[in-house]
Amino acid sequence: MTIGEALKKSRNSLGLTQSQFAHDVVSESFYSKVERGINEITATDLLKLLQVNHINIVDFLAEIEDETNNNLQEDLKIQLLDAYSSRDKEKISKLNKKIQKSSCSTDVKISSLLINAVVNDKVKDLNVREKNQIKKRFLEVDEWTKNITTLQLFCNSMIIFNLDELELLMKELEHTYRENFGKYPFNIQRIIASICINYFHNCYTYSKYEKASIGFKLIDRLAKIPDLGIYLIVTNFYRAFFNDNQRKCKEILNFLDENNLREVSLRLP
Structure with a gap:
């Protein structure tokens, strides 16, 4: 128990x-x-x-359940996070199978399921029940917006959410980082910027351009440093695209191509 x-x-x-x-x-x-x-x-x-x-x-x-079981769960969690940090696909796959069969908590099992799906590029293969479990985890866990591992997992699994769900989660992010966002650690800003770019693409996919404003607010609060420059450039493209400014879009695409960033431009609408 x-x-x-x-x-x-x-x-x-x-x-x-x-x-x-x-x-x-x-x-x-x-x-x-x-x-x-x-x-x-x-x-x-x-x-x-x-x-x-x-x-x-x-x-x-x-x-309460036996201490040995608790220790086993903590050990598996640590191993899983370590494997995720090093992107050890084989180890993650093995740990996930072990965790799913263990007496670990539902939260640990869901986290393991998501990590395995993200690292092994199987997010699209999750069944409806698994997707709903993962969605519920993000909606219920306190302060998920401040955990770098959870943020990275969210960034990589946004495909399983519909736009209304994404908008709700983006509002939580925007609220969390309303003050002094530009002073947060670089890794936090980078991941959230990536989340915003993925969100803009979803707004484009669903033809709901007006919903992109939440992401624009976050991007505008980024620290103005070269390492985050590509996110600002891509965001400017989406601003122009959503405002039907074709000339500006073409200028940005040409700039990306001329600077050997065609891999980025090919991903844009």
């Missing part, structure tokens, strides 16, 4: 609502996601919850 499941069992036995059980230790929203295995509660807050609800700590711990 997981911590969330054990907490829910204890709460139900006391006849308390989630708000009553959470007291002022954590917010009701946060606690609700702890029960569902979406959020992880700190040891300090867990002990506080048990104390304010007069729950015997020893009895509670006995309800």
